[in-house]
Amino acid sequence: MPxxxxxxxxxxxxxxxxxxxxxREYCGVPLFDKLEAPHxxxxxxxxxxVEAANRGADGARITSLMRSLSEQSAQVIRILQELENNELxxxxxxxxxxxxxxxxxxxx
Numbered sequence: 001m002p003x004x005x006x007x008x009x010x011x012x013x014x015x016x017x018x019x020x021x022x023x024r025e026y027c028g029v030p031l032f033d034k035l036e037a038p039h040x041x042x043x044x045x046x047x048x049x050v051e052a053a054n055r056g057a058d059g060a061r062i063t064s065l066m067r068s069l070s071e072q073s074a075q076v077i078r079i080l081q082e083l084e085n086n087e088l089x090x091x092x093x094x095x096x097x098x099x100x101x102x103x104x105x106x107x108x
Contacts, residue, residue, distance in 0.1 A: 006050055007043070008043055008046055009043065010039055013043070015039060015076070015080075019036065019039065031079060031082050031083045031086060032083060034079055038076050039076050041072050042069065042072040045069045045072055048065055049065040049066065049069060
């Protein structure tokens with residue numbers, strides 16, 4: 001697996017660019033703050049996996065890292081989904097008419 005095919009820097013992937021850029025408006029929101037460590041760990045595991053593959057590590061090690069990568073990815077996705085749900089709930093409380101229109105149009 002060529003290392004150029006995988007973004008190993010957690011600040012340079014699409015999520016990282018959002019998190020350290022526009023996403024900073026959510027700084028201090030517990031779910032947002034909870035996202036950083038698992039996202040960073042996801043990239044660390046990815047780097048370990050690339051290194052192991054380049055070294056010719058055995059299948060058991062590769063499988064273990066793939067499992068860890070999958071679990072970490074699922075955790076990041078869960079947090080992002082919670083953030084999205086919380087934002088939608090807050091928007092619905094503040095602007096129920098807007099949410100109704102968006103839902104009618106199939107957005108959200």
